Amino acid sequence: MLRLYExxxxxxxxxxxxxxxxxxxxxGPTVYRDAHVGNLRTFLLSDLIVRAARxxxxxxxxxxNITDVGHMAxxxxxxxxSQSKVEKIDPFEIAKKYEERFHADLARLNILPADxxxxxxxxxxxxxxxxxxxxxxxxxxxxxxxxxxxxxQSFPTYGAISGNRLxxxxxxxxxxxxxxxxxxxxxxxxxxxxxxxxxxxxxxxPWGLGFPGWHIECSAMxxxxxxxxxxxxxxxxxxxxxxxxNERAQSNALTGLETVTHWIHGEHLLFEGRKxxxxxxxxxxxxxxxxxxxxxxxxxxAFLENRYRSQMDLTWASLxxxxxxxxxxxxxxxxxxxSSAVESDAEMEQAFFNDLDTPKALQRLRAIEKDAQINPARxxxxxxxxxxxxxxxxxxVPEAKVLTSxxxxxxxxxQEARLRKDFAxxxxxxxxxxxNGLAIHDGPEGQSWS
RNA sequence: GGUGGAAUGGCCGAGAGGCGAGGCAAGGGACUGCAAAUCCCUCUACACGGGUUCAAAUCCCGUUUCCACCUCCA
Numbered sequence: 293m294l295r296l297y298e299x300x301x302x303x304x305x306x307x308x309x310x311x312x313x314x315x316x317x318x319x320g321p322t323v324y325r326d327a328h329v330g331n332l333r334t335f336l337l338s339d340l341i342v343r344a345a346r347x348x349x350x351x352x353x354x355x356x357n358i359t360d361v362g363h364m365a366x367x368x369x370x371x372x373x374s375q376s377k378v379e380k381i382d383p384f385e386i387a388k389k390y391e392e393r394f395h396a397d398l399a400r401l402n403i404l405p406a407d408x409x410x411x412x413x414x415x416x417x418x419x420x421x422x423x424x425x426x427x428x429x430x431x432x433x434x435x436x437x438x439x440x441x442x443x444x445q446s447f448p449t450y451g452a453i454s455g456n457r458l459x460x461x462x463x464x465x466x467x468x469x470x471x472x473x474x475x476x477x478x479x480x481x482x483x484x485x486x487x488x489x490x491x492x493x494x495x496x497x498p499w500g501l502g503f504p505g506w507h508i509e510c511s512a513m514x515x516x517x518x519x520x521x522x523x524x525x526x527x528x529x530x531x532x533x534x535x536x537x538n539e540r541a542q543s544n545a546l547t548g549l550e551t552v553t554h555w556i557h558g559e560h561l562l563f564e565g566r567k568x569x570x571x572x573x574x575x576x577x578x579x580x581x582x583x584x585x586x587x588x589x590x591x592x593x594a595f596l597e598n599r600y601r602s603q604m605d606l607t608w609a610s611l612x613x614x615x616x617x618x619x620x621x622x623x624x625x626x627x628x629x630x631s632s633a634v635e636s637d638a639e640m641e642q643a644f645f646n647d648l649d650t651p652k653a654l655q656r657l658r659a660i661e662k663d664a665q666i667n668p669a670r671x672x673x674x675x676x677x678x679x680x681x682x683x684x685x686x687x688x689v690p691e692a693k694v695l696t697s698x699x700x701x702x703x704x705x706x707q708e709a710r711l712r713k714d715f716a717x718x719x720x721x722x723x724x725x726x727x728n729g730l731a732i733h734d735g736p737e738g739q740s741w742s
Numbered sequence: 743g744g745u746g747g748a749a750u751g752g753c754c755g756a757g758a759g760g761c762g763a764g765g766c767a768a769g770g771g772a773c774u775g776c777a778a779a780u781c782c783c784u785c786u787a788c789a790c791g792g793g794u795u796c797a798a799a800u801c802c803c804g805u806u807u808c809c810a811c812c813u814c815c816a
Contacts, residue, residue, distance in 0.1 A: 302746090319816080327816085334816040363814080371814080451745095456812060460744040481813070506814090528816030532746085538813090559747080560810065567810075597755070597765080603748075603809065610754060613766050651756055655764060715775055722777080733779055742779095 294348045294645045296341065296524075297601055299532060299555040300453050304647050307345060307554070309523050314350045316341065317514040317552075319527035319535070320409065322359040323390035324375040327397050328575045329591050329606065330561035330568035334528040336592060337558040337600045337648075339403040341526065343681045344644045355517045356406040358394075360387035361413045361493045363506045370503070373492060383492050387413070397578045400588040402683040410513045412504070416495050418512040419504045422546055423483045423497075431545040432483055437474035440484040440499055442507075445477055447541040453555055454533035481538055483508045507538040515543060515551070525552040529559050561595075562605045581611060589684055590614040596650040596682060618684060621675065624661055625686045628672025634680070635673035644681050653678060693742070699728055706732075707739060 294307040307314065318338040321327050327335075335356075342352050363371045376383040391411075398405065412419075423440055426432035435441050444450050444458060451457050458479055482505040487494040494501050514522055527536060536555060543551035560567055563574040578588050591606075593614035598604035637660075643652035660666060660674050679686045695703070706721040722732045730741045 299746095321816080322814095331816045337816090369814095454811075455745045457744075460812085479813075529746085530811065530815050533811060534813050535815090558816070560816075562809080567815095569815075599756090601747090605754075607754075609766065613754080617765075649756095651764090655756070658764060710775095713775075719776070726778090731778070734774070734777080735779090736774095 294341075294344050294350075295647055296554065296556055297647050299557050305554060307341075307348075307350075307524065309345070309350045310521075312349070312351055314345050314352045314523050315518045315521070316352060316354045316524040316526065317510070317518060317522050318354060318356045318406070318525075319510060319531055320356040320358050321390075321394050322363040322371055323387045323394060324363075324371040325390060326577050326579075327394055328568055328577055329581070330563070330576075331528075332397060332401055332403070332578070332591070333561045333595050333600075333604075334526070334558045335398060335403050336401060336595055337556070338526045339683065340600070340648050340650070340681065341524065341556070342404060343683065344648060347641070347681060348645060353518065354406040355408045355410065355514065357510060357513050358387075358391050358409050358411045359506070359509065360384070360391065360411050361503060370490075370493065373490075376492075384413070387411075400578050400582075401592050402589060402685055404683075408517055410517060412509040412513070413493070415509060415513050415516070416504065418516050419484075419508050420495075420497050422508060422512045422515070422542070425546055426483065426542065429545065431542075433476065434499060435474035435476075438486040438500060439474060439482050439502075441475050441480040442483055442538065442542060442545075443476065444479040444481070444541065447545060450479075450541055451537065453540060454537050456533055456537070481505060481507060481534065483542075507535055508542060510535070510539050511542040511546065515546060520547045520549055520551060522552045524554050524556055526556045526558070529557045532557050558600045559603045562603060564605065564607055568606075576606070584608070584611075586611055586615045587618055590618060592682075593618050593684060596684075597654060599651060600648055621657070621661070621684070621686055622688055624668075625672050625675045626689055628668040628670070628675070631669065631672065632676065633669075633673045634677045635670060636677050637674050640674075640678055650682070653682065693730075695730075696728075699725065699730060702728070703730075703739070703741065710734075710739065 295304050296307055297303070298305045309315070316338065318335065321331060338354065338356070342354055345352050360372060361370065372383050372386050376386045379386060395405070423432060426442065427434070427440065430443075431446050432440055432442050484497060484499055484504055485502050486499070487501040487503065490503070494503050514525070525536065532555075540552060562568065563576055566574055568574055568576065578591070581588050581591055590611045591614070594606055594610050595604070597614070637656065640653045640656050643649040643656065657675065657678055660671060666674070675686050702721055702725050706718055706725070709717040709721060725732055725741070733740050733742070
């Protein structure tokens, strides 16, 4: 049985689902720019949970939202609208563009698609009716500025996920000036904001023309698509507060139930010692990895070498190491034939189920790789078993490179030089070929390249 | 100030009371005309101070340092 660390109870708990089914929600991207590999680490977490849960025999339904409206950078400045100004194209085009690129990046990291990707902009009615219900039942109110706010103090267990207490939250910290005084309490948050001068991405509601707050979208979409009971809610550690705390308050106030059974959070990725962020200037995109001639799955491999709930420091050195191990393992798998037979391994299975102990599973694979007692076909079957969860595409056979005519000429001349034992010329040509992107190997049967 | 974590060799990183994970880098060797690749070998650590124990990197107390969150964040 799969076991995971649960944030609210701070314990490793059994993941049982109900009636053999697991309902999962993973907070998705705000589509105003490319996802960097740090963002993708979180989506990899949900992918690992899905894969491990399926291995444990559960059926999984995964819903991941696309935030294409309502995510404020500062008050009244929507991230997508500001990017739309930068790129000088329609905000919905911005959202569409980056949503497509998000899906492409997921595919490059072998992250299985969710069952449903609801868009915030297409869920406005769900949010409006959720907000109406919250106002009706006294969980929300209309502030003096016309915005609708959630009343944090009306929700008794606020803070259960993050450990923050309402009375300990620093009042006034990064307080938005325009909201000053409009809210009853500093920790209240906006469910719906009045448009004022804003003309794009606004909707008509009972409270006037406006747009939704960020937190309400996940409550509205998860309740609509997964129902009143969600087994697992996954996201990055930074969403623990305030996003998930607020979401829990909203959802529970709507359903009268503990809507989400387990909250699961992935830790942050650091790059060369610092949190990956635009302001630190250390953002790495999947494309950057590809541009350095590394397999994008090297990033996946590097992530798997660390437990999901420890901060990890990614470096180019670790990506290069991952890349070469990946190549070596693919040749181990290829050497084992072409069978798709899978042999399960208790030790690896235990590692996966024990709170996604992927480092241990990789260690076990390294031991299998070295074990002379295991024949190549069995090695292949064991690696294929692991790959169901690891998703490293270990059966991939390297594509044969197509030689340019220039490369063919160089190879031919080198072969002739070698027959003449003209090693100076042979070495010169090797240098040219390497500059040309071909690695040359000389063996007993002559030269080969890759 | 509140909250959640972390500290292991040149570097990255598992391990959670008892035979020194593994990887990368480096050095040596085999192979090679020379390389590359591959294979073999070598190097060996648990932040600090106390305590518990036959036995502590691992448990307890304290200290120091670092990271993250506290209303933009994966």
